Amino acid sequence: MRTSPPQQTLYRNARLVTLAPDLSGQGSSGEGLSGLGVIADGVIAVAGAELTFVGRRTDLPRDLQGAETIDLEGRLVTPALIDCHTHLVFGGNRAKEFEMRLNGATYEDISRAGGGIVSSVTATRAQDVEALAQGALARLDHLLAEGVSTVEIKSGYGLDIPTELNMLRAARRLAALREVRIKTSYLAAHATPAEYKGRKEAYLAEVVLPGLELAHSEGLVDAVDGFCEGIAFSPDEMARVFQLARSLGLPVKLHAEQLSNLGGAKLAASFGALSADHLEYLDQDGVLSMAQAGTVAVLLPGAFYTLNETRKPPVALLRQAGVPLAIATDCNPGTSPLTSLLLAMNMAATLFGLTIEECIAGTTREAARALGLHRQTGTLEPGKSADLAVWDVESPAELVYRIGYNPLHARIFQGQRIER
Numbered sequence: 001m002r003t004s005p006p007q008q009t010l011y012r013n014a015r016l017v018t019l020a021p022d023l024s025g026q027g028s029s030g031e032g033l034s035g036l037g038v039i040a041d042g043v044i045a046v047a048g049a050e051l052t053f054v055g056r057r058t059d060l061p062r063d064l065q066g067a068e069t070i071d072l073e074g075r076l077v078t079p080a081l082i083d084c085h086t087h088l089v090f091g092g093n094r095a096k097e098f099e100m101r102l103n104g105a106t107y108e109d110i111s112r113a114g115g116g117i118v119s120s121v122t123a124t125r126a127q128d129v130e131a132l133a134q135g136a137l138a139r140l141d142h143l144l145a146e147g148v149s150t151v152e153i154k155s156g157y158g159l160d161i162p163t164e165l166n167m168l169r170a171a172r173r174l175a176a177l178r179e180v181r182i183k184t185s186y187l188a189a190h191a192t193p194a195e196y197k198g199r200k201e202a203y204l205a206e207v208v209l210p211g212l213e214l215a216h217s218e219g220l221v222d223a224v225d226g227f228c229e230g231i232a233f234s235p236d237e238m239a240r241v242f243q244l245a246r247s248l249g250l251p252v253k254l255h256a257e258q259l260s261n262l263g264g265a266k267l268a269a270s271f272g273a274l275s276a277d278h279l280e281y282l283d284q285d286g287v288l289s290m291a292q293a294g295t296v297a298v299l300l301p302g303a304f305y306t307l308n309e310t311r312k313p314p315v316a317l318l319r320q321a322g323v324p325l326a327i328a329t330d331c332n333p334g335t336s337p338l339t340s341l342l343l344a345m346n347m348a349a350t351l352f353g354l355t356i357e358e359c360i361a362g363t364t365r366e367a368a369r370a371l372g373l374h375r376q377t378g379t380l381e382p383g384k385s386a387d388l389a390v391w392d393v394e395s396p397a398e399l400v401y402r403i404g405y406n407p408l409h410a411r412i413f414q415g416q417r418i419e420r
């Protein structure tokens with residue numbers, strides 16, 4: 001039976017930031033900032049959850065000209081934002097440690113004194129799936145209010161099998177409670193819990209590896225992550241986790257070179273990692289490995305800022321090598337209690353020297369790539385998901401320039417306008 005084609009809706013009178021500089025086949029090419037693919041007098045057509053036309057008003061196909069039309073009154077339209085690195089699900093908070101750091105304690109000092117990640121573990125283990133999801137909801141709503149429609153959420157505060165799975169279930173639950181795309185990452189290799197202190201090998205064998213198999217068997221895992229650092233796991237230990245991920249057909253990503261250089265990014269790239277994240281201590285060898293593997297550099301200025309770091313990621317080397325740059329909040333209770341991706345862009349520009357174009361691409365096109373979603377979302381191109389953010393700003397630069405101001409006019413997710 002022929003089904004009638006889904007009804008088309010036109011969004012017209014808009015300044016489109018397509019992130020797809022060459023809209024071949026649409027009779028237009030990007031204008032303005034080259035890498036942003038700006039179209040001044042643009043039109044978007046949506047059928048169901050999909051983009052069917054993106055281009056100049058003058059190129060709109062005849063058969064679309066009678067469709068239901070929404071006038072965006074000259075507003076700026078970007079792909080919906082993507083937060084590609086968060087620890088959004090957790091119990092409790094760590095304001096006390098923030099105060100300790102103000103008094104001079106380093107992140108390592110706090111971690112070795114039993115604070116840090118393991119102190120969030122107690123609070124997280126005490127909550128069931130629904131409580132974990134409800135606790136994350138307020139943080140998620142802050143991200144959605146700024147035009148975010150895809151969020152990556154990691155486990156890593158359970159550090160035992162039941163709680164790691166509960167964290168991932170809570171992350172999945174959020175997609176049932178809000179109009180959002182959630183991608184999950186298994187991060188049991190985040191820290192060694194108190195009961196395994198000094199017994200990291202046993203923790204890997206008895207929790208991390210079997211927990212990954214179980215989580216995968218329940219469809220809870222989209223990618224596998226780890227913390228490759230002196231206070232966490234070595235490249236060899238992470239290699240064992242990644243070998244299991246590979247055998248399960250799961251992509252990997254890694255917290256790498258945040259506080260020192262153990263060669264984590266190079267290890268991640270050797271497994272074809274979607275991304276290597278943080279990267280303050282990344283060297284040329286790691287940069288080249290990432291470039292060869294197509295691994296995205298996810299920059300996390302919120303953690304750099306919160307830890308009052310001084311060593312910056314080698315942005316010039318990454319740029320020169322053509323490594324895609326993404327930006328994320330790293331929202332977590334310890335090193336980045338940040339729920340604003342707009343502020344993360346401002347920090348990436350101000351603290352790391354990213355350009356406006358790199359910041360906007362870093363929270364759309366390249367953030368999608370860091371999650372393996374670049375064929376589905378992250379740019380305004382026909383055939384991709386109709387995930388849009390409509391902004392009350394004159395230029396793309398205003399999205400990065402303002403501090404603590406949210407210019408979002410409307411969020412459209414899979415073709416549906418989402419009321420706040």
Ligand code: DI6
Pocket residue numbers: 116117120190226227255258303332333334335336
């Ligand atoms: N690096 C970080 O900055 C976070 N995790 C990681 O691997 C810290 C998470 C926390 O302190 O709770």
Ligand code: FE
Pocket residue numbers: 085086087255330332
């Ligand atoms: Fe993180």
